[in-house]
Amino acid sequence: MRRTLTGKNILVTGGSKGIGLAMARELSRRGAKLALLARDPEALEAARAELEAAGGTAVVRACDVTDVEALGRAVSELALALGGLDGVIANSGYCHPGYFHAISPGDAGRQIDTNFKGVVYTLHHAIPELLKRGGGFIAITSSPAGNAGIFGFSVYGATKAALNNLAETLRYEYADKNISVHLLLPPDTQTPGYDQEVLLYPPETRSVLQGGKLFPPEQVAHRFVEAIERNRRQATIGFETHALLWMTRLAPRLWDHYTAWKIRSARRKETAQ
């Protein structure tokens, strides 16, 4: 059954930029009221001003999702400002790619804290707000890297694999509380975060991911919001991502061979230079 998002109060973490901001715009066009949370107050204010200029309603709060206590206060304040929460999109996250041993324990820890603990903390604080309203939805922005081993994405992929499992489990735990759970798997999407991460790709990562389509955030956000409306358990977009998900599930050796071929070809090019 299709749910309406008109008039719903929705928290989007990482709603100031990239895919999160594109989802906020898409939800606002459908008449939802937004609570946006991210660290940079200026980007948040710009997002709020843009949504309100287009006739929407948005409240914003600067907070780091890794700070569990500050996050608790921020979620309560945002929920109060909107008059409750009907949905939460736990979307904050980033990728620090590299050879496993080139990623310092500090950089690995920051990814784990932001991508995994940040989502756990967000849901810890937001789910009671949904329960107060008799239910709602949870959407978690994961990544296809949580389903497949992608060269150079060791720690990042592991944080996203953890989110996949979290989503599956929460789906069962909250089924009788009228809370649906949706897993969002963005393909390569042109965002400020993507522009940063590609600068760090080892040659093998470039080679494995070469040829994949780069999507505009608007197209990805449209698919994701539609998936929430249509109560889909998982959403993605694009031939390459569907092929990757299919291959790693049904024919993992095929992905092994493809990856090995792409690594060889990257290393041949490196030695030829």
Ligand SMILES: NC(=O)c1ccc[n+]([C@@H]2O[C@H](COP(=O)([O-])OP(=O)(O)OC[C@H]3O[C@@H](n4cnc5c(N)ncnc54)[C@H](OP(=O)(O)O)[C@@H]3O)[C@@H](O)[C@H]2O)c1
């Ligand atoms: N773009 C892609 O190709 C792609 C592919 C697969 C998955 N994803 C996933 O999609 C999500 C959004 O990515 P994106 O590409 O849109 O990234 P982005 O352009 O970098 O935007 C990330 C958003 O998260 C916020 N954020 C980051 N760290 C935070 C923290 N510690 N606390 C609170 N907010 C934080 C950022 O704002 P501040 O910096 O101001 O805090 C920003 O609003 C991420 O989870 C990412 O892993 C992206």
